[in-house]
Amino acid sequence: MSAQTNSNQGLNSHQTSMISIAAYTSVGDVPSLKTELNTGLDAGLKVEEIKEAMVQLYAYCGFPRSLSAINTLMTVLEERKAKGITDQLAKSVAVENHTTNRYEQGRKVLEELTKTPQKKPAPGFGEFAPRIDAFLKEHLFADVFSNEVLNYRQRELVTISALASMAGVEAQLQSHITMGKNTGITAIQLKQLAAIIESKINRTQANTVRKIIGEPILPVMEKDMMVRISEIEILPEYLAEYNAILKEESSASVKIEPGVLAIFPMFQKESPNQIRIIEIYANKAAYQSHLTTPHFKQYKTATLKMVKDLKLIDMNSLDEASMTEIFKKLK
Numbered sequence: 669m670s671a672q673t674n675s676n677q678g679l680n681s682h683q684t685s686m687i688s689i690a691a692y693t694s695v696g697d698v699p700s701l702k703t704e705l706n707t708g709l710d711a712g713l714k715v716e717e718i719k720e721a722m723v724q725l726y727a728y729c730g731f732p733r734s735l736s737a738i739n740t741l742m743t744v745l746e747e748r749k750a751k752g753i754t755d756q757l758a759k760s761v762a763v764e765n766h767t768t769n770r771y772e773q774g775r776k777v778l779e780e781l782t783k784t785p786q787k788k789p790a791p792g793f794g795e796f797a798p799r800i801d802a803f804l805k806e807h808l809f810a811d812v813f814s815n816e817v818l819n820y821r822q823r824e825l826v827t828i829s830a831l832a833s834m835a836g837v838e839a840q841l842q843s844h845i846t847m848g849k850n851t852g853i854t855a856i857q858l859k860q861l862a863a864i865i866e867s868k869i870n871r872t873q874a875n876t877v878r879k880i881i882g883e884p885i886l887p888v889m890e891k892d893m894m895v896r897i898s899e900i901e902i903l904p905e906y907l908a909e910y911n912a913i914l915k916e917e918s919s920a921s922v923k924i925e926p927g928v929l930a931i932f933p934m935f936q937k938e939s940p941n942q943i944r945i946i947e948i949y950a951n952k953a954a955y956q957s958h959l960t961t962p963h964f965k966q967y968k969t970a971t972l973k974m975v976k977d978l979k980l981i982d983m984n985s986l987d988e989a990s991m992t993e994i995f996k997k998l999k
Contacts, residue, residue, distance in 0.1 A: 677854050677856065677857065678854075678857060678860055679857050679860045681711040681712070682708070682712065682713055684860075685704060685708030685711055685713055686708065686713065686717075686718075686721060686825060686826060687825065687826075687829040687864050688704040688708075688829075688864060688868050689704050689708055689718060689721065689737075690721060690825075690827075690829035690830045690833075691832070691833040691865060692704055692737075692833075693721075693722060693725050693729065693733055693736075693737040693830065694725065694728065694729040694733065694829075694830035694831075695729075695733075695834065696732075696733050697923070698736060698737075698740050699923065700868070700923065701737060701740050702743070702744055705718065705741055706748070709744070709748065709755050709756075712756060713756075714755075714757060715755050715756065715757055716757060717817055717818060718741060719738065719741065720815055720817040721818065721822075721826045722737045722738050722741065723815075724808075724823060724827070725737070725827075725830055727804075727808045727812065728827060728831060729830055729834065765810060765811045767810065767814075770805070770806040770810040771802060773805075773806075773809075773810040773814070774805030774806055774807075774809035774810035775809075777809040777810065777813050778805065778809050780820070781809075781820060781824070781850060782843075782846070782850065783850050789801045790804075819851075820851045821851035821853060824844060824847050824851050824853060825848065825861075828841065828844050828845055828858075828861065828877075829861060829864075829865070831844060832861065832862070832865045832873055832874070832876060832877045833865060833868075835873065838876055841877070841880065845858065845880050855881065858881045862874045862875075862883065865877060866886075866926065868926070871886055871888050871950075872888055874886070875888075890950055892951045892952045893949065893950060893951055894948070894949040894951070894952060894955050894982070895946075895947070895982070895983040895985060896947040896948075896980060896981065896983060897944060897946060897947075897981045897983060898944065898945040898947060898979070898980055899942075899944055899977075899978070899979040899980075899981065900942075900943040900944070900945070900977070900978050900979075901941060901943070901976045901977040901978075902974055902975060902976065903941070903976050904941050906971075906974035907940060907941050910971055910974045910975075913967055913970050913971055914933050914943070914945075914967065915933065916963075916967075917963050917964060917967035918931040918932070918933050921961070921963065924961070925954070925957065925961065926954075927949055927950040927951065927954020927957060928948075928949060928950075928954065928958055929948040929949065929950055930946060930948040931946075931947050931948075932946040933945045
């Protein structure tokens with residue numbers, strides 16, 4: 669299992685990229701995943717390592733997102749090959765698992781990961797639904813884990829990253845953080861993982877990791893959070909073109925920029941060229957960063973001639989405590 673002996677060991681570039689790849693795979697963010705795959709491959713991640721992580725993730729985020737990620741990896745590799753880039757391969761893959769008792773094999777793997785005895789069937793859910801207990805042991809911890817392209821520590825890092833990115837799986841996340849520590853994932857690595865989840869997914873999800881590992885929870889809404897309403901009047905002859913550019917810019921801002929909490933464009937029913945945009949930024953620094961992004965600069969330059977009037981109205985929230993609950997319902 670090659671457990672780490674240095675408790676101060678931080679994440680290396682391979683681990684950082686694998687965390688991001690697992691996170692984007694689990695939430696289905698294909699554009700960001702494509703970017704991160706290129707980053708990881710450039711950093712020296714092997715193709716088979718990434719592929720194996722995506723295969724494993726079917727058990728945590730489902731076949732649709734696992735298959736989508738694998739198809740994205742195929743596309744990235746084809747594009748890189750066309751550019752003359754040769755990516756590293758890993759050792760050959762063990763395709764078949766020839767053990768005579770896969771349930772027992774998986775049970776022993778789980779005992780090694782948890783450092784606790786594993787009853788047959790698993791108490792609780794295993795007694796209530798024996799088939800899911802069999803799938804867990806035979807398919808995941810036997811068949812999938814029998815492939816040595818990734819070791820146990822690498823696999824737990826992938827799993828923790830995926831679970832940390834998804835809402836509603838805190839109990840499973842806590843279990844796998846414990847397993848991850850048993851395989852040698854250090855406290856500082858988990859702290860760094862939380863920071864990556866915050867930058868790639870959001871602070872709320874990162875705080876689930878921080879809560880479990882005993883790190884301070886960071887406030888989702890900061891004191892200098894910015895809320896703004898933009899009132900824009902568009903010249904009628906440019907309305908269709910402007911709307912298309914605005915939709916692309918607002919979508920990119922929310923997807924790409926962690927500090928952009930919302931950019932929600934609307935128009936008045938009786939006057940479609942009267943545009944209103946609700947903008948929410950985590951803090952003033954996030955807003956200033958937003959102004960320097962290529963997609964915002966492109967929007968500003970392309971629409972300058974289309975705007976007849978622009979008014980920016982900074983707002984304060986009357987009930988900050990309810991804001992997170994309001995946006996949760998939109999999910």
